[in-house]
Amino acid sequence: MSTLWRVADVVSSMPETETARTIGLRVNGLNGNLAGQHIDIRLTADDGYTAVRSYSVARAGLDETLEITVDELANGEVSPYLVRELAVGDQLEIRGPVGGWFVWKPTDTNPVQLIAGGSGVVPLMSMIRAHHVSENPAQFRLLYSLKSPESGFYREELQALTRESRKLIIDYVYTRKAPADWPTPPQRLTAETLLANILPTDPAPDVFICGQTVFVETVAEWLVQAGYPAGSIKTERFGGTGGTR
Numbered sequence: 001m002s003t004l005w006r007v008a009d010v011v012s013s014m015p016e017t018e019t020a021r022t023i024g025l026r027v028n029g030l031n032g033n034l035a036g037q038h039i040d041i042r043l044t045a046d047d048g049y050t051a052v053r054s055y056s057v058a059r060a061g062l063d064e065t066l067e068i069t070v071d072e073l074a075n076g077e078v079s080p081y082l083v084r085e086l087a088v089g090d091q092l093e094i095r096g097p098v099g100g101w102f103v104w105k106p107t108d109t110n111p112v113q114l115i116a117g118g119s120g121v122v123p124l125m126s127m128i129r130a131h132h133v134s135e136n137p138a139q140f141r142l143l144y145s146l147k148s149p150e151s152g153f154y155r156e157e158l159q160a161l162t163r164e165s166r167k168l169i170i171d172y173v174y175t176r177k178a179p180a181d182w183p184t185p186p187q188r189l190t191a192e193t194l195l196a197n198i199l200p201t202d203p204a205p206d207v208f209i210c211g212q213t214v215f216v217e218t219v220a221e222w223l224v225q226a227g228y229p230a231g232s233i234k235t236e237r238f239g240g241t242g243g244t245r
């Protein structure tokens with residue numbers, strides 16, 4: 001992993017939702033990345049003002065390319081530019097990929113429980129993709145908490161992956177708007193719903209949680225109270241009080 005700032009070429013750009021975009025980058029000399037890592041992006045204004053924000057990598061790889069998915073924040077300094085203005089052929093300053101704790105490797109043999117709140121699914125999607133192309137037989141299960149069906153990332157790909165592989169199970173919780181045929185009304189995630197839709201403690205899964213700070217801390221507390229070992233729970237959070245992207 002690199003801590004130096006490098007230039008990345010924008011090689012692809014695709015909308016995920018009305019407010020989110022997946023951006024493909026090529027970085028000369030990049031030697032791949034691990035599932036779950038992130039990069040820093042630095043934007044510099046004409047007057048010299050700089051803004052640095054971190055974005056999870058959405059796809060692990062072994063070459064000079066990587067993908068990020070950026071969700072626009074209305075008051076953000078960086079995300080509106082990345083979602084609305086950045087174009088194929090542009091360049092960005094990046095640092096990384098970095099991170100060696102909130103990662104999954106194909107050599108890991110434990111079953112894996114992924115828990116995502118909103119755009120927190122991005123690094124977990126990197127793990128799902130890496131697992132899918134590997135020969136690792138471990139069970140993966142994703143609990144994805146969303147405001148509405150329209151706000152979900154990677155919808156078609158996740159549907160295809162669950163059809164293709166018995167190694168992946170996905171459970172959804174809708175907090176504001178549910179699909180018309182959904183069996184339950186929209187509601188916030190509760191401890192009861194959480195525990196009914198994740199791998200039990202019995203197979204000793206590795207647990208990865210990503211989302212806004214309150215979501216992550218609440219879910220992690222519920223898990224510990226339910227008997228999941230704290231050492232098996234890894235968390236990644238964003239959007240602290242007043243934070244912008």
